[in-house]
Amino acid sequence: MRLADTTPLTSRRRFLQVGAATGGGLLIGFSLFGCEQKKPADRKTPPSEKAVGAAATAETNRAPGLAPNAFIRIDRDGLVTLIMHKVEMGQGTFTSMPMLLAEELGVDLAKVRLEQAPADNNLYSDPMLGGQVTGGSTSVRGAWKPLREAGAAARSVLVSAAAQTWQVDASTLTAANGAVTHAATGRTLGYGELVDAAAKLPAPKNVKLKDAAAFTLIGKAHKRLDSPDKTNGKALFGIDARLPNMGIATVAASPVAGGKLASADEAKAMAVKGVRQVLKIDGAVAVVADHMWAAKQGLAALAPTWDDGPNKAMASGALVADMMAASKKPGAVAQNKGDAIKSLGQAGRKLDAVYELPYLAHATMEPMNCTVDLRADGCDLWVGTQVPSLAQGATAKLTGLPLEKVKVHNFYLGGGFGRRLEVDYVTQAVSFAKLMKGPVKFIWTREEDIQHDMYRPYYVDRLSARLDAKGMPAAWFHRVTGSSIMARFAPAAMKDGVDPDAVEGARELQYTIPDMRVEYVRHESPVATAFWRGVGPTHNVFVVESFVDELAFAARQDPLAYRRQLSAKSPRLLRVLNLAAEKSGWGQPLKPIAGRRVGRGVSAQFAFGSFMAQVAEVSVGADGEVRVHRVVCALDCGQVVNPDTVVAQMEGGIVFGLTAALWGQVTFDKGRVQQSNFGDYRMMRINEAPKVEVHIVASTDEPGGIGEPGTAAISPAVTNAVFAATGKRIRKLPIDQAALKKA
Amino acid sequence: MPSLTINGSATNFDVPDDMPLLWVLRDVAGLTGTKFGCGVSLCGACTIHLDGEAVRSCVTPVSSAVGKKIVTIEAVGLDPVGARVQDAWRQVDVVQCGYCQSGQVMSATALLTKTPKPSDADIDTAMAGNICRCGTYNRIRAAIKIAAATPGTPS
Ligand code: FES
Ligand code: FES
Numbered sequence: 003m004r005l006a007d008t009t010p011l012t013s014r015r016r017f018l019q020v021g022a023a024t025g026g027g028l029l030i031g032f033s034l035f036g037c038e039q040k041k042p043a044d045r046k047t048p049p050s051e052k053a054v055g056a057a058a059t060a061e062t063n064r065a066p067g068l069a070p071n072a073f074i075r076i077d078r079d080g081l082v083t084l085i086m087h088k089v090e091m092g093q094g095t096f097t098s099m100p101m102l103l104a105e106e107l108g109v110d111l112a113k114v115r116l117e118q119a120p121a122d123n124n125l126y127s128d129p130m131l132g133g134q135v136t137g138g139s140t141s142v143r144g145a146w147k148p149l150r151e152a153g154a155a156a157r158s159v160l161v162s163a164a165a166q167t168w169q170v171d172a173s174t175l176t177a178a179n180g181a182v183t184h185a186a187t188g189r190t191l192g193y194g195e196l197v198d199a200a201a202k203l204p205a206p207k208n209v210k211l212k213d214a215a216a217f218t219l220i221g222k223a224h225k226r227l228d229s230p231d232k233t234n235g236k237a238l239f240g241i242d243a244r245l246p247n248m249g250i251a252t253v254a255a256s257p258v259a260g261g262k263l264a265s266a267d268e269a270k271a272m273a274v275k276g277v278r279q280v281l282k283i284d285g286a287v288a289v290v291a292d293h294m295w296a297a298k299q300g301l302a303a304l305a306p307t308w309d310d311g312p313n314k315a316m317a318s319g320a321l322v323a324d325m326m327a328a329s330k331k332p333g334a335v336a337q338n339k340g341d342a343i344k345s346l347g348q349a350g351r352k353l354d355a356v357y358e359l360p361y362l363a364h365a366t367m368e369p370m371n372c373t374v375d376l377r378a379d380g381c382d383l384w385v386g387t388q389v390p391s392l393a394q395g396a397t398a399k400l401t402g403l404p405l406e407k408v409k410v411h412n413f414y415l416g417g418g419f420g421r422r423l424e425v426d427y428v429t430q431a432v433s434f435a436k437l438m439k440g441p442v443k444f445i446w447t448r449e450e451d452i453q454h455d456m457y458r459p460y461y462v463d464r465l466s467a468r469l470d471a472k473g474m475p476a477a478w479f480h481r482v483t484g485s486s487i488m489a490r491f492a493p494a495a496m497k498d499g500v501d502p503d504a505v506e507g508a509r510e511l512q513y514t515i516p517d518m519r520v521e522y523v524r525h526e527s528p529v530a531t532a533f534w535r536g537v538g539p540t541h542n543v544f545v546v547e548s549f550v551d552e553l554a555f556a557a558r559q560d561p562l563a564y565r566r567q568l569s570a571k572s573p574r575l576l577r578v579l580n581l582a583a584e585k586s587g588w589g590q591p592l593k594p595i596a597g598r599r600v601g602r603g604v605s606a607q608f609a610f611g612s613f614m615a616q617v618a619e620v621s622v623g624a625d626g627e628v629r630v631h632r633v634v635c636a637l638d639c640g641q642v643v644n645p646d647t648v649v650a651q652m653e654g655g656i657v658f659g660l661t662a663a664l665w666g667q668v669t670f671d672k673g674r675v676q677q678s679n680f681g682d683y684r685m686m687r688i689n690e691a692p693k694v695e696v697h698i699v700a701s702t703d704e705p706g707g708i709g710e711p712g713t714a715a716i717s718p719a720v721t722n723a724v725f726a727a728t729g730k731r732i733r734k735l736p737i738d739q740a741a742l743k744k745a
Numbered sequence: 746m747p748s749l750t751i752n753g754s755a756t757n758f759d760v761p762d763d764m765p766l767l768w769v770l771r772d773v774a775g776l777t778g779t780k781f782g783c784g785v786s787l788c789g790a791c792t793i794h795l796d797g798e799a800v801r802s803c804v805t806p807v808s809s810a811v812g813k814k815i816v817t818i819e820a821v822g823l824d825p826v827g828a829r830v831q832d833a834w835r836q837v838d839v840v841q842c843g844y845c846q847s848g849q850v851m852s853a854t855a856l857l858t859k860t861p862k863p864s865d866a867d868i869d870t871a872m873a874g875n876i877c878r879c880g881t882y883n884r885i886r887a888a889i890k891i892a893a894a895t896p897g898t899p900s
Binding site: 091092093228231233244250275293295367369416419448646650653655658680685688691693694 | 884
């Protein structure tokens with residue numbers, strides 16, 4: 003595909019180009035930054051070394067991304083192809099993005115095809131994230147305007163082409179369902195019949211977007227386009243890549259970070275039928291075989307032993323003790339409103355609490371894997387990644403190949419959750435591939451996946467508050483202590499020692515509190531950390547919403563009514579709180595369950611541009627076992643694109659957060675991760691999943707994110723419900739259920 | 746050299762007797778619809794039918810499948826119950842990332858074949874072995890109920 007005879011839009015920025023597609027048809031090139039949004043710093047700047055490991059900094063050295071950076075092609079048969087800059091990992095972008103385009107273009111959704119964009123950080127950078135990244139609940143938020151504008155522009159040139167053909171005024175024409183119609187004469191031409199004429203026209207100077215009231219697709223439930231292939235085995239994930247004569251390898255890295263291989267019985271491994279080769283790199287081995295079974299047996303025969311190195315004594319107890327000590331020292335100031343320290347010293351009821359959250363593994367259903375074909379003249383990767391251009395850059399750096407010689411073939415992701423924002427498994431695979439010839443698929447076992455994850459950081463949070471005479475917080479102090487992911491991933495985002503992600507959901511509250519101070523203490527350990535679904539808010543909303551519950555209890559007030567009072571200045575938060583109260587039957591007694599203590603809890607949050615309140619109903623057995631029966635989720639995420647996807651993301655996000663709240667933790671002993679598979683890193687199952695009811699507030703505000711908020715809000719709703727049921731305040735996750743045993 | 750009948754056709758495979766079916770299907774027969782999730786019978790991603798019975802292929806050695814009918818996700822739609830399950834899955838839009846869903850569809854089909862009108866407790870028992878990290882459980886339950894209510898389910 004190539005832009006020919008392009009006519010740049012002359013206004014403000016070169017937002018849009020119209021041209022002929024190679025082989026016929028209309029090509030619309032446009033900027034993902036829209037015609038009004040300012041483009042952030044151009045992509046000449048490579049991502050930092052630390053972001054993705056030293057290997058990644060061979061990043062792009064071509065010209066900075068001039069518009070256009072995204073493409074739509076309309077063929078002579080009226081088929082529309084959108085070059086998709088986002089990856090699909092379950093969140094439904096492969097359905098919602100075409101909906102944005104089809105709405106303004108005036109075509110049936112069935113006429114829109116997707117082509118996965120190649121790795122190119124210049125072209126496919128996300129306007130909110132500043133890189134070719136799918137994450138942070140940004141896909142729809144970033145594409146909301148540009149994709150609709152591009153659709154409207156394409157429609158406009160098609161209408162102009164018809165007006166020219168028929169020699170009528172364009173204003174007498176209508177465009178819908180993939181055709182332009184002249185109502186006065188009853189003439190109609192399909193888009194496919196107009197593309198060649200349209201390709202010769204200049205790009206429109208202005209585009210007018212539909213009013214929300216006129217939407218026919220946006221806001222209406224639409225079936226996922228990937229559903230059929232994901233129910234018949236046809237959908238391909240990275241792990242399904244197959245190449246002629248490909249080797250299949252499985253990997254063992256040193257169980258202790260920084261350890262080195264001490265011994266390995268190569269002869270024994272090679273003696274296993276089907277084993278082709280043993281590969282050794284710094285701190286890891288791989289056995290390449292005809293199939294995974296031989297590879298696994300080969301690895302067992304290889305029986306690698308390790309020299310554990312400097313981290314051999316690492317253990318959770320000491321890690322946490324260190325962090326506790328660090329959390330007692332002053333931190334970088336993230337928020338300072340009024341004088342919280344002084345105010346805390348004044349008369350009134352004072353509360354202090356320390357909260358703790360554990361290291362968490364991502365445990366995507368599809369274990370880490372990467373298929374590599376490294377040749378002297380180039381390298382192909384078959385992989386599921388949230389960051390195709392980082393995978394490309396890392397490979398170029400490791401192999402010395404020019405960037406354009408590295409091709410990334412991206413697949414459906416069997417879960418992302420932040421894990422596939424990292425390219426450690428790609429760089430490892432490429433490092434192994436350098437030691438051999440021919441294509442190989444490297445697959446991590448589940449044990450490898452859990453024990454060599456990059457973990458959601460451990461956090462220690464110290465909070466203090468003073469209540470005024472009415473029981474409302476007059477002063478609020480919150481100090482967050484933990485590893486900084488941003489400092490590694492996007493150091494430019496660090497400001498005055500504050501990691502904006504680590505304090506997201508703590509720094510700005512929708513609640514009105516006169517004196518407020520939030521601090522951040524960066525504390526690193528040898529444990530590698532990374533983003534995890536819900537990022538900052540998953541940690542902070544738990545802490546803040548638990549502590550607010552403590553304040554309400556101290557003030558002898560109903561926790562929901564207390565939050566309503568605090569939210570008086572946030573009408574959108576107030577609305578979701580009221581909606582959750584109404585739909586959950588807040589205030590009405592819960593049905594008793596024989597032998598179990600029942601309770602209801604609430605949480606509220608503003609995160610990822612969306613407002614949310616959740617009410618959870620739980621019961622606690624005599625043995626302390628916590629069951630969550632029902633969750634009511636009230637959500638205002640602005641304009642909804644595909645309401646069913648929003649509901650699905652809430653349902654899924656809630657299960658994800660619940661799994662962590664009830665059972666999730668990664669611990670260390672002798673430098674090693676103690677969990678290994680789903681037996682000891684427990685996942686919620688169908689018989690444990692609550693009924694989730696989602697209520698969406700109708701809104702035409704800018705769309706908010708939906709992939710992550712559900713995960714963040716659920717844990718405090720549940721722990722507050724546990725408090726209501728048992729009188730025990732949960733200040734540490736996962737919930738220590740044994741401690742809830744009936745005395 | 747074990748001979749296996751996979752989705753109706755018999756083939757000889759030059760693989761060791763103790764090799765789990767999962768890897769025979771994926772790496773030798775090229776049927777990648779059956780997924781690897783845990784390798785130790787804890788997640789259900791690798792579920793297939795062995796003579797109509799839902800089994801975890803990651804712990805089922807080829808030797809125990811010889812002489813039996815193996816059905817995978819690629820062919821389960823040829824079975825009327827399987828087709829109804831797939832339809833219901835699409836009606837409800839169960840899938841998210843989709844990685845676990847081959848196994849979910851196989852487990853649900855086996856359940857409905859044996860128990861055409863399953864209770865919630867039946868669904869729990871039959872489906873608790875299938876993890877969905879994306880948390881599609883509410884919809885899996887709804888889809889099974891729709892499939893069960895669809896006319897034509899043998900009773
Ligand atoms: S891969 Fe077989 S049960 Fe998990
Ligand atoms: S749909 Fe992603 S694991 Fe089930």
